[in-house]
Amino acid sequence: MKRRLSHLTAKGEAQMVNVARKPDQARRAIAEGAVRCGAATLKLLRDGKVPKGDVFAVARIAAIQAAKRTSELIPLCHPLPIHVVEVDLKIAHDAVQIRATVETIGKTGVEMEALTAVAAAALTIYDMCKAVDKQMTIESVRLLEKSKK
Amino acid sequence: MKRRLSHLTAKGEAQMVNVARKPDQARRAIAEGAVRCGAATLKLLRDGKVPKGDVFAVARIAAIQAAKRTSELIPLCHPLPIHVVEVDLKIAHDAVQIRATVETIGKTGVEMEALTAVAAAALTIYDMCKAVDKQMTIESVRLLEKSKK
Amino acid sequence: MKRRLSHLTAKGEAQMVNVARKPDQARRAIAEGAVRCGAATLKLLRDGKVPKGDVFAVARIAAIQAAKRTSELIPLCHPLPIHVVEVDLKIAHDAVQIRATVETIGKTGVEMEALTAVAAAALTIYDMCKAVDKQMTIESVRLLEKSKK
Amino acid sequence: MKRRLSHLTAKGEAQMVNVARKPDQARRAIAEGAVRCGAATLKLLRDGKVPKGDVFAVARIAAIQAAKRTSELIPLCHPLPIHVVEVDLKIAHDAVQIRATVETIGKTGVEMEALTAVAAAALTIYDMCKAVDKQMTIESVRLLEKSKK
Amino acid sequence: MKRRLSHLTAKGEAQMVNVARKPDQARRAIAEGAVRCGAATLKLLRDGKVPKGDVFAVARIAAIQAAKRTSELIPLCHPLPIHVVEVDLKIAHDAVQIRATVETIGKTGVEMEALTAVAAAALTIYDMCKAVDKQMTIESVRLLEKSKK
Amino acid sequence: MKRRLSHLTAKGEAQMVNVARKPDQARRAIAEGAVRCGAATLKLLRDGKVPKGDVFAVARIAAIQAAKRTSELIPLCHPLPIHVVEVDLKIAHDAVQIRATVETIGKTGVEMEALTAVAAAALTIYDMCKAVDKQMTIESVRLLEKSKK
Numbered sequence: 001m002k003r004r005l006s007h008l009t010a011k012g013e014a015q016m017v018n019v020a021r022k023p024d025q026a027r028r029a030i031a032e033g034a035v036r037c038g039a040a041t042l043k044l045l046r047d048g049k050v051p052k053g054d055v056f057a058v059a060r061i062a063a064i065q066a067a068k069r070t071s072e073l074i075p076l077c078h079p080l081p082i083h084v085v086e087v088d089l090k091i092a093h094d095a096v097q098i099r100a101t102v103e104t105i106g107k108t109g110v111e112m113e114a115l116t117a118v119a120a121a122a123l124t125i126y127d128m129c130k131a132v133d134k135q136m137t138i139e140s141v142r143l144l145e146k147s148k149k
Numbered sequence: 150m151k152r153r154l155s156h157l158t159a160k161g162e163a164q165m166v167n168v169a170r171k172p173d174q175a176r177r178a179i180a181e182g183a184v185r186c187g188a189a190t191l192k193l194l195r196d197g198k199v200p201k202g203d204v205f206a207v208a209r210i211a212a213i214q215a216a217k218r219t220s221e222l223i224p225l226c227h228p229l230p231i232h233v234v235e236v237d238l239k240i241a242h243d244a245v246q247i248r249a250t251v252e253t254i255g256k257t258g259v260e261m262e263a264l265t266a267v268a269a270a271a272l273t274i275y276d277m278c279k280a281v282d283k284q285m286t287i288e289s290v291r292l293l294e295k296s297k298k
Numbered sequence: 299m300k301r302r303l304s305h306l307t308a309k310g311e312a313q314m315v316n317v318a319r320k321p322d323q324a325r326r327a328i329a330e331g332a333v334r335c336g337a338a339t340l341k342l343l344r345d346g347k348v349p350k351g352d353v354f355a356v357a358r359i360a361a362i363q364a365a366k367r368t369s370e371l372i373p374l375c376h377p378l379p380i381h382v383v384e385v386d387l388k389i390a391h392d393a394v395q396i397r398a399t400v401e402t403i404g405k406t407g408v409e410m411e412a413l414t415a416v417a418a419a420a421l422t423i424y425d426m427c428k429a430v431d432k433q434m435t436i437e438s439v440r441l442l443e444k445s446k447k
Numbered sequence: 448m449k450r451r452l453s454h455l456t457a458k459g460e461a462q463m464v465n466v467a468r469k470p471d472q473a474r475r476a477i478a479e480g481a482v483r484c485g486a487a488t489l490k491l492l493r494d495g496k497v498p499k500g501d502v503f504a505v506a507r508i509a510a511i512q513a514a515k516r517t518s519e520l521i522p523l524c525h526p527l528p529i530h531v532v533e534v535d536l537k538i539a540h541d542a543v544q545i546r547a548t549v550e551t552i553g554k555t556g557v558e559m560e561a562l563t564a565v566a567a568a569a570l571t572i573y574d575m576c577k578a579v580d581k582q583m584t585i586e587s588v589r590l591l592e593k594s595k596k
Numbered sequence: 597m598k599r600r601l602s603h604l605t606a607k608g609e610a611q612m613v614n615v616a617r618k619p620d621q622a623r624r625a626i627a628e629g630a631v632r633c634g635a636a637t638l639k640l641l642r643d644g645k646v647p648k649g650d651v652f653a654v655a656r657i658a659a660i661q662a663a664k665r666t667s668e669l670i671p672l673c674h675p676l677p678i679h680v681v682e683v684d685l686k687i688a689h690d691a692v693q694i695r696a697t698v699e700t701i702g703k704t705g706v707e708m709e710a711l712t713a714v715a716a717a718a719l720t721i722y723d724m725c726k727a728v729d730k731q732m733t734i735e736s737v738r739l740l741e742k743s744k745k
Numbered sequence: 746m747k748r749r750l751s752h753l754t755a756k757g758e759a760q761m762v763n764v765a766r767k768p769d770q771a772r773r774a775i776a777e778g779a780v781r782c783g784a785a786t787l788k789l790l791r792d793g794k795v796p797k798g799d800v801f802a803v804a805r806i807a808a809i810q811a812a813k814r815t816s817e818l819i820p821l822c823h824p825l826p827i828h829v830v831e832v833d834l835k836i837a838h839d840a841v842q843i844r845a846t847v848e849t850i851g852k853t854g855v856e857m858e859a860l861t862a863v864a865a866a867a868l869t870i871y872d873m874c875k876a877v878d879k880q881m882t883i884e885s886v887r888l889l890e891k892s893k894k
Contacts, residue, residue: 057504355802465829
């Protein structure tokens with residue numbers, strides 16, 4: 001099986017993939033990731049004096065805003081109309097779990113938008129908790145589902 | 150030990166930390182992360198027909214550009230002058246390893262800039278390899294070192 | 299009558315409204331607002347040595363540019379193609395009156411784009427006149443008309 | 448008294464004010480404004496099923512983000528390091544009241560940053576409530592205090 | 597023949613051209629330009645120790661990124677979906693030659709996107725070579741071809 | 746004489762130059778360029794029904810805005826505080842002449858900011874005149890002066 005990176009020309013130069021002749025289709029992508037935190041941090045987020053509300057609200061907004069600007073961050077991404085970004089955050093036993101769903105109708109998929117949303121939410125949670133937890137890591141950022149119809 | 154998230158007010162509202170009274174200091178942060186890839190993808194990057202040059206060049210630029218715009222992506226980050234961003238990429242046995250170093254002279258640290266650089270490089274590598282590898286994950290994005298003097 | 303904010307989930311979390319299934323329609327919105335100024339400021343703008351031309355030219359450009367970036371400024375707005383932004387500025391007896399009209403063909407209305415254009419024009423006029431007038435206020439920013447067909 | 452708009456040259460052309468020779472000083476500005484809403488909207492925000500939390504969280508983030516980008520929105524503003532943005536939102540009898548405080552150490556004041564923060568918060572509240580209230584207006588956006596030392 | 601600048605109203609005020617009633621058509625534009633350099637600079641780029649790879653890779657990315665943001669840079673440009681940006685760079689006898697091709701399906705042409713891509717590539721090459729060459733000039737930035745169907 | 750491009754590592758990878766140890770100095774750069782136009786276009790701009798005012802006002806604003814965002818457009822540029830951007834436009838016998846002066850106090854020069862301002866003004870003039878002149882070219886964009894003290 002011959003495989004080639006579609007973002008590189010035969011000479012190995014970076015390029016955008018030409019999507020001009022692709023049809024507009026309804027597209028959806030779901031990505032997930034996690035911010036691994038200490039138990040004390042999760043407790044602060046879960047039931048402490050510090051309401052989790054705003055940390056998660058800020059992370060959700062960061063994710064939505066980043067998804068809309070994916071083509072500015074990832075050099076070879078196409079600008080796409082974004083029809084919705086949904087961001088779910090929940091506290092698991094050793095991490096905050098992040099899931100982002102992005103939908104559009106367009107000529108190319110939205111997996112990078114979903115992954116970018118997850119990364120931005122993770123970085124924002126990290127930023128807001130870093131004063132109390134020096135050991136956090138962002139883990140397992142990956143695509144769960146990509147579909148079109 | 151009483152701990153509070155400095156990005157939240159006593160009422161739990163998100164806030165920027167006021168850094169106006171902090172001194173300007175030379176600050177450095179180093180972050181790392183990895184894009185776990187299949188062996189075939191790494192082979193393509195390492196010695197295949199497809200030169201790794203441009204994939205890594207694009208990822209490096211994405212990282213530098215994202216570091217400079219961290220305060221737009223992470224809602225409560227302060228805008229900072231960025232004096233250098235260094236990005237090292239290397240191919241390990243099952244992943245592309247990313248390391249970013251950021252330096253500034255300013256009133257607050259640059260760990261979010263370093264982590265954002267790593268995340269942007271990882272997302273860009275993902276974007277450029279996703280046509281040939283559907284199983285990649287971004288792993289272990291974390292701060293290695295943070296210093297000031 | 300039951301009413302719910304469509305930008306909040308049942309749990310009260312912020313969300314984008316999913317517009318993927320809405321039809322593309324021709325949409326127009328008109329918004330207005332005013333910068334209340336002192337008589338001396340209005341005189342400077344109207345017939346003084348200082349030509350009003352450039353103040354208004356700068357405000358008009360600021361309005362057009364802001365309308366195009368509404369989805370970056372208002373977190374839950376959808377990115378939309380903007381087909382035209384018209385900005386009318388005129389000097390009334392105690393204020394500069396601003397009116398902005400925005401048109402697109404898309405899945406959601408452009409009232410936020412029109413309101414954002416008015417706000418940006420108002421802030422720009424404020425910025426350019428603030429050295430001579432410390433008492434300005436921005437007033438009555440509101441939607442005049444919203445239509446689709 | 449001769450007065451001239453400092454943002455216009457003698458020929459009436461728009462210009463940035465040259466601040467290169469001004470000293471760095473600690474500067475603060477406070478601005479306020481309001482979104483006039485119907486009683487039902489305020490009730491929804493205050494004690495309804497819909498928690499006010501997230502509407503205000505989103506508005507606060509929009510304000511902070513806009514303050515940091517003021518020099519992109521207002522053409523003749525100087526880019527400034529922003530050391531803190533504080534945003535207070537409260538429900539009054541016929542409006543949501545917004546107050547923003549911005550501090551920096553720099554060569555020019557931050558009143559435009561504070562006013563831009565108020566405008567962005569107001570537009571965001573408008574956006575999130577517009578599905579249930581067609582009569583909102585943004586009122587009385589003005590500078591309350593500006594100081595340096 | 598009566599001619600009028602379509603970007604100015606009858607009163608001479610700047611305006612966006614209203615494209616709402618134009619059909620969506622496949623559109624392409626090709627622009628070119630050059631960075632005139634000294635022979636030593638071209639030799640460095642061509643066969644020296646310093647690989648030209650990354651200079652050109654960075655310029656290509658800068659061009660693609662700028663093309664996508666044309667409507668932010670050129671005040672009266674419409675935001676457009678960009679379906680591809682191709683950037684060709686080659687070393688001629690006294691200059692680096694730049695050619696950019698942009699395609700979209702939209703209501704207005706992409707010549708400004710192609711010209712903006714060329715300008716950004718030229719400025720980036722200038723930036724990367726300026727330490728060794730103080731005499732560079734950017735020349736002959738122009739539209740080669742514009743078509744729709 | 747050994748010469749090396751400071752934006753490339755020994756391995757030829759793109760990098761930002763580390764300016765953390767450079768002193769803050771007052772810096773100024775002046776750049777120029779031209780948009781070559783047909784006589785009819787220049788006549789329209791000079792004395793026609795179409796006032797030149799707004800074309801030049803828009804170009805001037807585009808130049809100022811672009812100068813402030815240079816570090817977003819040119820990948821390896823450092824973000825800098827910009828203390829003033831002056832833009833002079835004049836009509837010569839076969840072209841519109843553009844000159845931009847940028848000043849800052851910082852660790853690195855502002856020649857890229859001045860050149861970027863000239864390029865943005867040129868592209869904007871091109872955009873506003875392209876409906877009446879298909880033969881314009883942007884010429885002789887170059888640095889006139891660069892100083893520090």
